[in-house]
Amino acid sequence: MKQKFRSNCPISSALDLIGDKWSLLIIRDMMFSGKKTYSEFSNSNEKIATNILSNRLTMLEELEIINKGKLEGNKKTNIYSLTQKGKELLPIILEIAQWSDNNLNDHLQDGAKPFVNKFKSNKEGFIQNMYARFEKQEG
Amino acid sequence: MKQKFRSNCPISSALDLIGDKWSLLIIRDMMFSGKKTYSEFSNSNEKIATNILSNRLTMLEELEIINKGKLEGNKKTNIYSLTQKGKELLPIILEIAQWSDNNLNDHLQDGAKPFVNKFKSNKEGFIQNMYARFEKQEG
DNA sequence: GTAATAACTTTCATAATGCAAGTAAAAATC
DNA sequence: GATTTTTACTTGCATTATGAAAGTTATTAC
Numbered sequence: 001m002k003q004k005f006r007s008n009c010p011i012s013s014a015l016d017l018i019g020d021k022w023s024l025l026i027i028r029d030m031m032f033s034g035k036k037t038y039s040e041f042s043n044s045n046e047k048i049a050t051n052i053l054s055n056r057l058t059m060l061e062e063l064e065i066i067n068k069g070k071l072e073g074n075k076k077t078n079i080y081s082l083t084q085k086g087k088e089l090l091p092i093i094l095e096i097a098q099w100s101d102n103n104l105n106d107h108l109q110d111g112a113k114p115f116v117n118k119f120k121s122n123k124e125g126f127i128q129n130m131y132a133r134f135e136k137q138e139g
Numbered sequence: 140m141k142q143k144f145r146s147n148c149p150i151s152s153a154l155d156l157i158g159d160k161w162s163l164l165i166i167r168d169m170m171f172s173g174k175k176t177y178s179e180f181s182n183s184n185e186k187i188a189t190n191i192l193s194n195r196l197t198m199l200e201e202l203e204i205i206n207k208g209k210l211e212g213n214k215k216t217n218i219y220s221l222t223q224k225g226k227e228l229l230p231i232i233l234e235i236a237q238w239s240d241n242n243l244n245d246h247l248q249d250g251a252k253p254f255v256n257k258f259k260s261n262k263e264g265f266i267q268n269m270y271a272r273f274e275k276q277e278g
Numbered sequence: 279g280t281a282a283t284a285a286c287t288t289t290c291a292t293a294a295t296g297c298a299a300g301t302a303a304a305a306a307t308c
Numbered sequence: 309g310a311t312t313t314t315t316a317c318t319t320g321c322a323t324t325a326t327g328a329a330a331g332t333t334a335t336t337a338c
Contacts, residue, residue, distance in 0.1 A: 006185040010239035010251045011167050011232055012160075017243075019160040020294095021151075028150050038316050046145040049296050054317060076304045076315055085242045092234040093150055099231055100149035103224045104156075112149045159325095177285050188327050193286060215284055215335045 017063055018089070022048055022056050024096075027065070027082070027089050031130065032115075034137075036079050065089070087134050090127055094119055156202055157228070161187055161195050163235070166204070166221070166228050170269065171254075173276070175218050204228070226273050229266055233258055 005013050018024055029035040029044060041053055048056075057080065060066045065086040069079050100108060101116040119126035144152050157163055168174040168183060180192055187195075196219065199205045204225040208218045239247060240255040258265035 005246055008248050008250055009184065010236040010247055010255060012164055012185050013243055013246060014235045014239045015160045015163060021154050021158040024154060025151055045148065046151050088238055088241060092238055095231040095234050096153045097149040099227055100153045102227060104152055107144055107152060108149055109147050111147055116149060
C-alpha cells in the first residue's frame with residue numbers, strides 16, 4: 001500500500017486519499033442507492049469511465065474503505081461493501097451536501113432539496129439511523 | 140464557459156468545484172492560520188506549486204468562495220478573504236479532520252491530535268466560535 | 279538608484295483523466 | 309452442448325491537469 005502523504009495534517013492526509021472527483025461518489029452510491037457491483041457503479045448519473053472506476057475500486061479497497069467479496073454460488077459478480085472506515089465518511093458527505101444546498105442554489109434544481117431536508121433538522125439522528133441501516137444490510 | 144457540473148447531485152456538484160487536493164488546503168490556511176496573501180499560501184507545509192496556487196486562487200474567486208482585495212497604501216500585496224460561501228466550508232473541513240483522526244492513526248502523529256481535540260467534544264460550539272472569529276477579523 | 283519582495287506567468291516534463299474498443303470468464307438462453 | 313449475454317474488467321491513445329523550475333513585472337525597501 002503506497003501512500004504518499006504530503007504532510008502530517010489530518011485535512012491534507014484525507015485529501016491525499018479521497019481528494020478527487022470520483023471516490024466519494026462511489027461511496028455515495030453505496031450509502032444512498034445501495035449499489036454494490038461494478039456494473040451498478042458504472043451506471044451512475046455522472047458516467048464514470050470504466051478504467052477510472054476500476055482504479056478507484058482498487059484504491060478504495062487498498063485503503064480499506066471498502067471490501068470486495070462474492071455471494072455464494074456466484075463466481076462472477078463482485079460485491080463491494082463499506083468498511084467501518086468507509087461508513088464513517090457519511091458525516092463528510094452530509095456536510096458537503098448541505099454546503100451545496102446552501103450555496104449552489106443557482107445550479108441545483110429542486111430535485112436536490114428533498115435529500116438534504118431528510119437530515120437538515122436532525123443530522124446526528126440521521127447519521128445514527130444510517131449507521132444502523134448499514135449494520136442491517138450486512139446481517 | 141465549460142460545462143461545470145456533471146449532474147444535479149449536491150455531492151457531485153460540490154466535488155466539481157472543490158474536489159481536488161489543493162482548494163480546501165487554501166481554505167484551511169485562511170481559517171486556521173490566518174493566511175491571506177499569495178506568499179503566505181505559497182509557504183504551506185504541503186508545498187503547492189505557484190502555478191497551481193495561482194490557478195486555484197483565481198478559481199476560488201470566480202466561485203465566490205474567496206474575495207481578492209488590497210490594503211490602503213499598498214498596491215502590491217493582494218489580500219484574500221473568505222466569503223460567506225467560503226466560511227461555510229468549515230463544517231466539511233472539520234468532518235474531514237475528524238475522519239482522519241479516527242481512521243488514519245497509522246499515519247498521523249500525535250501532533251495532529253490537539254487540533255481535532257479542540258472541537259471533538261463540542262463541534263457546534265466550535266463552529267459558532269469560529270464564525271464569530273471570522274467576523275472579528277473583518278472588523 | 280539598486281535591491282528585494284510579491285505576485286504572478288511560462289515552459290516543459292510527467293501524471294491523471296476520458297473515451298472507445300477489446301478481452302475473458304461466468305451465467306443465461308436456446 | 310452451443311451460443312449469446314452479462315460482468316468485470318484491460319488496453320491504447322488523445323486530452324487535460326499537475327509539478328518543478330525559471331522568468332517576468334510592478335511595487336516597495338534601502
